[in-house]
Amino acid sequence: MTGVPNSLMARPVVRTVARRVALIVLAAALVACSPRQAAQFAPPHPSASIERIYVATELELDDLGRQFGQTRPRGLKYLHVDVSVPPTHRPGNVEWPEGPPDAATDFVMTGSQVYRGADEMLGAMRRRTPGRETLVFVHGYNNTFSDAVYRFAQMRADFGTTGPGLLYAWPSAGDPRGYAYDRDSVLYSRDDFGKVLKSVTARGDDRVFLLAHSMGSQLVMETLRQAALRGDRALLSRINGVVLMSPDIDPDVFRIQAAAIGQLPQPFLIFVSQQDRALSLAGLLSGRKPRLGTIDNPRQLEGVEGVRVIDITALGDGEGLNHSTAVTSPAAIEVLKGMISQLTDGAQDFEDYMVLDADT
Structure with a gap:
């Protein structure tokens, strides 16, 4: 009996994969055709809390509703947005309006101000929230300006963050079809993000703590790598820690980046989940290569010194x-608040690879 050629045996598998990819692309297209909600202004409510979000961005402030494929803007702009968090807020949630915006039940904007430059914004930020360490948040793929501002406000409210905070809003397409576009935007933004970090740490005793999500982790790592290659150890020494949430980075690339940076800022934490379906799709789009945010074994980062991996799969x-579990799951928020308290108190007894559950 004549054997069946391997090429013919593989065809059903190829067709299955092709169908899955087609369904994924179709789903992404349908999502892209749905209107994205934008932050809206509304009168304040006496029981709501206000989170003032300082922002550095390349986006044109008169055109924040970007569309996939637009020319990337140039030059940094600085502003703040006052975000009202409603008294009915539930941890992990961003309460978008379902009708006319109402500060009693919804996230809304109650004020904003554009600054003439970094110095003016940083002066205003330090007068309002004194402190030498600034939390810098870098959003991920498929984020609009409104998404990023509201998410940072939710995080600050839920984790009780009171010190200086800054959002770096890079030019994501804000469109699920724009994965490759966003990866290029990360490379486009490395120099500008480096300028922001230099501005925030311009005074000798100023420090930053970097918090990045998804593809924003790639931007953070590339910027730190560039600083190391320039020999800018002064900037690297002013980074008090790094947290990468669900990082959309090829683990091999991360190894090379970490090697170039050398001694990593401490603490250096990576939050991973094997149930992160967004990163599973990113792996498919990247040649079926798992992403850093889905690793499930400490051996996958063997030899990389100074990195602690926190597996939060069980908290999804x-x-x-499950792509933002660390900040959207109430269980994860409670566990991580406890860990933050321990780090603040100087605890250093965390394992290099920790698997968390709701009882941790």
């Missing part, structure tokens, strides 16, 4: 494809 609640 399905929200947002």
